[in-house]
Amino acid sequence: MWRAWIPFWHEGVSRHSGDVDLLFTGLLLASSLVLGLLFFLLALFCIRYRAGNRVDRGGRVAKSWHWEVSWTAASLLAFLGLFVWGASLFLDIYRPHADELSIFVVAKQWMWKVQHPGGQSEINALHIPVHHPIRLIMASQDVIHSFFIPALRLKHDVVPGRYQDLEIEADKPGHYHLFCAEYCGTEHSGMTGELVAMEPADYAAWLSQQGPSSSLAQEGGALFRQLGCSGCHGLGSKVRAPPMEGLYGTQVALSDGTTVVADDKYLRDSILLPRSQIAAGYQPVMPSFEGKVSEDQLLRLVVYIKSLAGHQP
């Protein structure tokens, strides 16, 4: 509310952005105080001790230890305080929520492709319901991009070869800028879009209007058969391969003795680099699908396998 009094200030639209703005204000205040003190002292000394000014210059401070220790300690304390504040807010960003909705984002030169779990897709726009934590699962088709929404005060680089997560939540309906924030080539500055936050009812209506007939999970199931995955992982297969039913979210024992959680990253890596983590008790015979399946297809397969464990996408 009081922020509305600051000229040119664009308020954030989430609780997190409010917290970041408070942090910013704190930093601004601390900096202004330090800077103000500095300028005051510089001006004071320059004027008072100007050459030719008759002023008492005797009794100079000889031992500097007290001053040094004091201002060093004061700086250190202030900095540590700022560090803790910033760090604790940062940890908040990566905290997952229970009822989050997952949406997939694929970045490629020079556009954003967004996939909703129900199969609705959009380009350079992301529709979300307000007051609902959203987990963005992002992948890049080519170079490093960065998904940036200033109104939420959030960004995350989208690096090829891996998935990255970003938790977002908007509290006010509206259209907000989406920018690519990592230089990615010729049309980097054109790789923009908008975040459209809507009331839940409007969002549901929008979803139903989008129209593709099959959900991501259904398309993933089709791909699962098309690409031959069911040949080994399906029922009645002669090849002994780990079953996908109920797999997602469980602990998997690996052949080297360690265990991992079967999350999105595990599934994606298993498809592209099957020999990197071999399930215990199985032979390393799965071929790699590197180069044979695009990021779009990968995320559909992942969503499908998730659905086999009864997980909402």
Added chain:
Amino acid sequence: MPDSLPFAPQFASVRHRDETAELGMWVFIATEVLLFGGLILSYFVYRHADPRAFMAASRHTDVLIGTANTAILLTSSFFVACAVEAFSVRARTASRALLIGAIVLGLSFVVLKGFEYADEYREHLIPGINFSFDGPLADGVQLFFVFYFVATLLHTLHMLIGIGLLTIFAVRIRNAEESRTRAALHSAALYWHFVDVVWIFLFALIYLPGKSS
């Protein structure tokens, strides 16, 4: 510049000059440590990511040539160290002979490396030129060989520079001024030993993984 004009000399004494030169070589060696260090760090990052691929790749290196080269280099360092020790007004011939011995060994190293590269070419292990490797570990193996070629080529380049330095000394040692030459030879020997130490690290990282399993 007319020498009659007074000016303060650069160095207070011959020893001062020599110590300065030696410090310069040590600082230079520090930079080289960082150069190879960065490369070795990258190696470890990828080895940690895919240890099996690195071990499989390492089994395709020629440990015979690698070991022979290590022995050659260690011996050459011994010769160089002896050459520095032996150098004095009267013992230039001995020093020279030792240097020539080290040069010959150094050249043998390079020649053996050449044979090794030729083998790797035949086995299709040169990334970017004719790399092909069957099996799922191909990516990691390729990364290993990228590291292998960059590191050994860089090392060989340093070897050639070292051989050049030693050759210059071997040629000029007969008529050179004593104290200056001793200091310079000492610095060159430092460089040679350093290149040797780098090889020892590379030997361990290239030829030894996977040998025990």
Added chain:
Amino acid sequence: MNEDNYLNAGFTLRSWLLTTDHKRIAILYFASLIFFFFIGGAAATAIRIELATPQADLVSSDMYNRLFTMHGIVMVWFFLIPSVPNTLGNFIVPLMIGARDLAFPRLNLLSWYLFMLGGCVTLFAIAAGGVDTGWTFYAPFSTLYSNSHVVAAVLGIFIAGFSSILTGLNFIVTIHRLRAPGLTWYRLPLFLWSLYATSVILVLATPILAITLVLIAVERVFGVGIFDPKISGDPLLFQHLFWFYSHPAVYIMILPGMGVVNELISCFSRKEVFGYKFVAWASLAIAAVGFLVWGHHMFVSGQSVVASLVFSFMSFIVAVPSAIKVFNWTATLHKGSIRFDAPMLYALAFIGLFTIGGLTGLFLACLAYDVHATDTYFVVAHFHYIMVGGMVTAYFGGLHYWWPKITGRLYSEAWARAAAILIFFGFNLTFFPQFILGAEGMPRRYHVYAPEFQVWNVLSSAGASVLAVAYLLPLFYLGYSLFFGARASANPWDAPGLEWQTPSPPPEYNFEVQPVVTRAPYQYSKNFKAEPQNA
């Protein structure tokens, strides 16, 4: 002007191009740097003209991307890094230390030739069409997707890197070994402590850049995927390697400036620098801790949360020695006798602008805020405050301060003060609006932008035009002074350092008799007259 000085010790081209005199080599660098500064500045001018409007009207996107890349590459490697060390450092270090030359004069000349060779290769890359990867060369864009002269540019920088390493090596050995009798470490002027710290970074960090650039070139030329995720390469490894050098590199760029400021503040307050030992060790602390913060460029890159926490913490720690310096400089003014000659104006501007830059660095070290501000104009403003408001300002300050010593001429104080004030004004108008742009969310490296960002962009471009004029002014009045300026005495500022105890310009071999140092630096008597270090 004395009869036999280094300038008239030979007029042939050969006597300049094959010189081993550190003073002549400094002049060679100085001339080269003016050239590169104008190339980088031309790119900046084009950028700011383009950004005055939200749409693309001056250049195409590809051209724009090449412009900001070349601006970064030229300014970082061919101007800022060599600026103070290779011009002022080369000239002044042997004089300040009471030596005849640097430890390795021929390496010094080789250093200049390598710099020029690297510069020529980079200029070739520009002329052949440029590079469009940003000065940061992030993989996989630079290795697999860019259709520009990446390998040529990388080769040019690689060669120039050797120049840096040799310079650092020379300074380290010189400061260790060639100090005049009586010149103990704690009697060294702080300029030398700063250059020593800078040299340590030059020598240890630059090789990492060298190997990183080699890997980029290998990946591009041979098509092998070192950082290519499709064959399990890691793009983040590139970032770690790159920033492991490039963060210390920014300290290479600022420490010499801080060193110069020590000299200026003390001379123009007629007082020793407050807390000498603290300032000296702060330089070394910045160099050491500066190697431990590189991950703060990667908070949103996907590195682990733990790594981000550690790097944020260390980034706050590295700010402490800089804060110590600022406090000590301010305290130096207390009870001094302050004169406002042009060098002092630059020194005061440095303190203010560097502090603003440093404080905004704290904003960026602060994890949660950095998530918003990184890759926006906030970062651009932050580093320009430090690099331009800090380093370039200090460079100009040092240039004016030592101009009489280097050239034997006095420049016009009126013009110099006017230029300093115009630079200050133009600089702030150019870069302060960029903090606002960043806080509002305008990303960096944007050729076209959303219309609501225009107001601040216009202000920034207006400032840039003022700054361009302001930077041209010294070219004229300093150039004028070379031919028509009054002759300078050995010690026109009445300063106590050894460099002022020999004629202006110095004779070829610096000192007739080896000076013997008997005093701490920056000693002034009760009536503010300098007490020379070797009296």
